[in-house]
Amino acid sequence: MSTKEILQVSDLTMAYGDIIIAENINFSVKKGEIFVILGGSGCGKSTLMRHMIGLEKPQLGDIFLCHQSIVTASYDERLGILQDIGVMFQGGALFGSMSLLENVSLPLEEFTDLPNNAIQRIATDKLHMVGLQGAEHLLPAEISGGMQKRAAIARAMVLDPQILFLDEPSAGLDPITSAELDKLIVNLANILGITFIIVSHELASIYAIADRVIMLDKAAKTIIAEGKPHYLRDNADDDRVRRFLQQGVAGERIH
Amino acid sequence: MEATETEIGPDSCQYNIIESTDKLIKIQLGGELSVHSSASVWQKFLDLQKQYQPEQFIIDANDIQYCDGAGVSLLIELREQQLNSNKQFSVLGLPQQFADLYKIISDLPTNTKPQNREEQISLIEEDNLIENVGHASLGFIDSLREGIAFLGEFTYQAWLTILKPRRMRWRDVPRIIEEVGPNAFPIIALMGFLIGIVMSFEAAIQMENFGATIYVPNLVGLALTRELGPLMAAILITGRSGSAFAAELGTMKINQEVDALHTMGLDPVIFLAMPRLFAVLFMTPVLYLEMVFFGLIGGAVVFHTLGYSFAIYINQLDSAVRMTDLLGGLVKCEVFGIVIASIGCMHGLRTRKGARSVGLSTTQAVVNGIILLIVMDGLFAIIYYALGI
Known part of the structure; x- marks a missing residue:
């Protein structure tokens, strides 16, 4: 693993009991990359993300985040690793009883010794960065799905992590909100140098933001393609990959 | 044999049975074959098919004016029944737009069509009694192990939090205290008062036979402080707050x-369960004392109607109820509080997927919580007896 690589997955086998979800998963992600994991429904994209953020234990193999294994880490090492990453879950997973500001402030309150006014300042800035000016004191239930996702990104990046994991950021959003979110992701990657690992199957979004993608396949139970999305669309050896990446992108009506 | 039947009505399907023998059933259909109108003919056609089991089944659909998905499903059902017994089926003259729909639905893959959930599950795994018993036993052992592991972690984290109070998020405690305590004050007061009244009244009826009604306060006081107060307050908190913890965390x-x-x-046990534990530990004794207080008032009201003064009531209480009874009740309350918070939070955090699972966790939190409270109360009775309290 070179110093440029911020995440490495090696020989990973994911399984629930006897049922193998995917095996022989190998890839690495460079610092500052926007890396997308794509594939059809049920191929194990979200499961792979859950393994990378330490919510599931792999059956075999190892995962290195910022050069440390999250699989074999001790409790304290794991806490250190987790502070270097941020996660946005599919539904946002904001705490329903807290306002957006309280949600975003929480990691600062728990892991820093910053005074209260500094915490408020930083959390407010992060909310403004994702375009949520004026919504600081609203509860998650009082805002739209797109705003909840942006607030969840603000919370995920409040400790200035090196890697941000996003699970289906565009799912369920209208095209304009989705495009705004894509712009935000690219800006954060360019300005702050954050590495993004995104689980998605929204092709428009993938072409707009991804530096590199891997594609998982349910039948093959492993990675069937890795590379730049536009290149794979036109040149992938595997027919399944080309078909997936060409599907409906031209925006033609089905007759 | 030939038969002719026609049914006419608004949105109705008109049918004419041209022929029904074991060689051929031919039915002429007209009007609308829709999700509503097909109900009137569905079972009739299937019964006819079952009765004659014809070599050939022909539907003449020339006069069909409208046919929707349900109508097509009826045709497909008839076709499948025929094809399954290696017999013939044909639809004649179905207008083009309905024929397209018929083709789309009949072209769907139907070769593995399980009839019910059990069959679908059996496609995934073989149904075997011994395996099922094994799976159920392993599931029970897993759930027991999870329960013990959770209680171990819960107790360990509670101990660490007592040693290092800063590791817990105290900010959430007042909100939970308010939900557990003050919001329950009225119902605890009402229950305590009524229990006091009922108990002293029933006791007075029996004691009157022996001229011993003066001992009613002794019974009410002891029963409330030692047994009913802690147990009833704890059962009420389980129903109100244990269930709420499970539902919220779930x-x-x-x-x-x-x-x-x-x-x-952030550890969910520290972040979510500990504030609830300390809120319950803080409020259970308060609710216990409230229940005892209102129970004693209820008892006093009945005692007064028996012709005794309040001074005698207090005097009798003073002679019967010792401080150790009250302290014993308070200790019980704290242990009951640990049970309520741990069971509620455990079931909440063990919730699987879906809204149904939240309901199940809530029910389990209440049922298991109350069972455990009663078991603990029995243990306390033995311990207190052994200690001479």
């Missing part, structure tokens, strides 16, 4: 909020 679990805590490096 919903957080299915909304991935618990996963979010894990990825932030």
Whole structure:
């Protein structure tokens, strides 16, 4: 693993009991990359993300985040690793009883010794960065799905992590909100140098933001393609990959 | 044999049975074959098919004016029944737009069509009694192990929090205290008062036979402080707050909020369960004392109607109820509080997926909580007896 690589997955086998979800998963992600994991429904994209953020234990193999294994880490090492990453879950997973500001402030309150006014300042800035000016004191239930996702990104990046994991950021959003979110992701990657690992199957979004993608396949139970999305669309050896990446992108009506 | 039947009505399907023998059934259909009108003919046609089991089944659909998905499903059902017994089926003259729909639906793959959930599950795994018993036993052992592991972690974290209070988020405690305590004051007062009245009244009826009604306050006082006060207050808190903990934490679990805590490096037991434990530990004795207080008032009211003064009531209480009885009740309350909070939070955090699972966790939290409270109360009776309290 070179110093440029911020995440490495090696020989990973994911399984629930006897049922193998995917095996022989190998890839690495460079610092500052926007890396997308794509594939059809049920191929194990979200499961792979859950393994990378330490919510599931792999059956075999190892995962290195910022050069440390999250699989074999001790409790304290794991806490250190987790502070270097941020996660946005599919539904946002904001705490329903807290306002957006309280949600975003929480990691600062728990892991820093910053005074209260500094915490408020930083959390407010992060909310403004994702375009949520004026919504600081609203509860998650009082805002739209797109705003909840942006607030969840603000919370995920409040400790200035090196890697941000996003699970289906565009799912369920209208095209304009989705495009705004894509712009935000690219800006954060360019300005702050954050590495993004995104689980998605929204092709428009993938072409707009991804530096590199891997594609998982349910039948093959492993990675069937890795590379730049536009290149794979036109040149992938595997027919399944080309078909997936060409599907409906031209925006033609089905007759 | 030939038969002719026609049914006419608004939105109705008109049918004419041209022929029905074991060689051929031919039915002429007209009008609308829709989700509403097909109900009137569905079973009739199937019964006819079952009765004659014809070599050939022909539907003449020339006069069909409208046919929707349900109508097509009827045709497909008839076709499948015929084809399954290697017999013939044909639809004649179905207008083009309905024929397209018929083709789309009949072209769907139907070769493995399980009839019910059990069959679908049996496609995934073989149904075997011994395996099922094995799976159920392993499931029970797993759940027991999870329960013990959770209680171990819960107790350990509670101990660490007592040693290092700063590790817990105290900010949430007042809100939970308010939900557990003050919001329950009216119902606890009402229950205590009524229990006091009922108990002293029933006791007075029996004691009157022996001229011993003066001992009613002794019974009410002892029963409330030692047994009924702690147990009834705890059962009420389980129903109100234990269930609320399970539902709240369960919903957080299915909304991935618990996963979010894990990825932030925050332990859900410390972050979510500990504030609830300390809120319950703080409020259970208060609610116990409130229940005892109102129970004694209820007892006093009945005692007064028997012709005794309040001074005698207090005097009798003073002679019967010792401080150790009250302290014993308070100790019980704290232990009951640990049971309520741990069972509620455990079931909440063990919620699987879906809204049904939250309901199940809530029910389990209440049922298991109450059972455990009664078991603990029995243990306390033995311990207190052994200690001479």
